Amino acid sequence: FFTQVPRIPPDAIFDLTKKFLGDPDPRKVNLGQGTYKDENGAPWILPVVKAAKDKTQDANHEYLPILGLATFRKLATELVLGKDASAIALQRVASSQALSGTGALHLAGEMLFRALGGEAPVYITKPTWSNHRQVFATIGFEVHDFKWYDDNTGQIDFESITNTLRNAPPRSIFVFHASAHNPSGCDPSEEQWRSIARIVQERGLFPLFDAAYLGITSGDYDRDAFAIRHFINECGLQAAVCSSFAKNMGLYGERIGLVTFVTQSSDEAMAVESTLEQITRGEISNPPAFGARIVSAVLEDESLRAEWARNLSTMSTRIADMRKDLFNALIKLHAPGDWRRVVEQRGMFCILGLSLEQVLHLREKYHIYMADTSRISIAGLNPSNVWYTAEAITKTVQD
Numbered sequence: 523f524f525t526q527v528p529r530i531p532p533d534a535i536f537d538l539t540k541k542f543l544g545d546p547d548p549r550k551v552n553l554g555q556g557t558y559k560d561e562n563g564a565p566w567i568l569p570v571v572k573a574a575k576d577k578t579q580d581a582n583h584e585y586l587p588i589l590g591l592a593t594f595r596k597l598a599t600e601l602v603l604g605k606d607a608s609a610i611a612l613q614r615v616a617s618s619q620a621l622s623g624t625g626a627l628h629l630a631g632e633m634l635f636r637a638l639g640g641e642a643p644v645y646i647t648k649p650t651w652s653n654h655r656q657v658f659a660t661i662g663f664e665v666h667d668f669k670w671y672d673d674n675t676g677q678i679d680f681e682s683i684t685n686t687l688r689n690a691p692p693r694s695i696f697v698f699h700a701s702a703h704n705p706s707g708c709d710p711s712e713e714q715w716r717s718i719a720r721i722v723q724e725r726g727l728f729p730l731f732d733a734a735y736l737g738i739t740s741g742d743y744d745r746d747a748f749a750i751r752h753f754i755n756e757c758g759l760q761a762a763v764c765s766s767f768a769k770n771m772g773l774y775g776e777r778i779g780l781v782t783f784v785t786q787s788s789d790e791a792m793a794v795e796s797t798l799e800q801i802t803r804g805e806i807s808n809p810p811a812f813g814a815r816i817v818s819a820v821l822e823d824e825s826l827r828a829e830w831a832r833n834l835s836t837m838s839t840r841i842a843d844m845r846k847d848l849f850n851a852l853i854k855l856h857a858p859g860d861w862r863r864v865v866e867q868r869g870m871f872c873i874l875g876l877s878l879e880q881v882l883h884l885r886e887k888y889h890i891y892m893a894d895t896s897r898i899s900i901a902g903l904n905p906s907n908v909w910y911t912a913e914a915i916t917k918t919v920q921d
């Protein structure tokens with residue numbers, strides 16, 4: 523039965539975590555997978571999540587509706603688009619709970635494949651999150667990539683972005699990172715987002731926002747949602763938003779996310795929602811309840827929302843501080859190279875610009891684990907390992 527099944531190599535980033543966990547060296551540093559760790563290098567259960575869990579203790583274990591928990595969908599949609607979004611008032615929004623950000627991308631892709639007959643290509647940035655191509659190619663889309671970031675300058679390549687948008691066929695789907703581009707940490711300025719939105723509108727393209735880092739990028743959720751709200755609320759564009767509560771609430775394993783489609787009319791929104799419902803019924807029947815209850819408990823309570831804002835600020839401030847500490851250490855150690863990108867880029871990740879040989883050397887000699895591309899997750903740094911890491915990088919670059 524299985525003679526034709528190829529053996530697929532393990533996913534690179536999950537495999538890296540496995541190698542890190544199996545390394546007995548006490549100096550080991552994990553800068554691979556993008557999960558937030560506290561100043562002791564331990565996973566952080568957000569205080570707001572602890573409080574929300576207490577509130578959900580009495581919940582039963584019945585099935586949720588196919589589209590997910592209604593309060594979660596309502597509150598999370600208002601969170602992403604802004605409570606006053608006219609698309610919500612005009613009932614032009616369709617939403618469904620999803621299996622975290624990845625599940626939301628998958629549902630959005632399935633929906634768009636049905637809507638566009640698979641004719642429209644999907645454009646993803648280069649570089650991008652390692653799963654984007656797979657998510658859309660598995661559905662059947664033709665996936666193209668376009669240069670987002672220039673490794674030589676450590677900056678976004680705005681000309682490449684606008685040229686790609688201008689030359690893509692109408693109805694093409696563009697996957698934008700709403701904030702904290704993974705892996706480059708390079709986001710367009712507000713002015714650049716405005717220009718991108720103008721071209722998207724002129725050319726009749728479809729924007730799909732991958733929103734995995736809202737709130738944890740700057741510590742201010744509304745600020746991080748700027749691009750989404752500009753496209754949808756100010757420009758009146760149709761769009762999809764795939765949001766995740768993995769990073770911004772630390773709910774990685776709960777797989778809680780939301781897909782939101784903004785359409786032209788309430789009739790279209792109802793049709794899209796009914797299609798999302800059918801897709802989910804065929805795939806997982808209905809989504810898991812636990813994460814949805816936690817997120818709802820946070821969003822429906824003003825004092826918990828305020829606590830969440832404080833927790834977001836704790837995470838984003840610690841990440842920003844670690845960027846500064848790493849940068850200062852590299853400068854103090856006279857590490858050869860231009861390290862400004864470490865402090866200029868945003869969010870959890872930074873591409874150091876090392877060769878594969880250097881990355882492997884860091885792994886073997888110093889037990890410092892980072893993606894082969896030399897992307898590091900800043901959240902893996904803390905006051906006890908940042909100097910050691912900077913020294914190891916310096917020695918490796920000097921060799």
Ligand code: PMP
Nearest residue numbers: 622623624651704732734766768
């Ligand atoms: N999009 C991007 C850009 C990401 O970095 C991630 C997580 N690393 C995801 C989506 C998906 O995250 P999850 O499915 O865990 O919510």
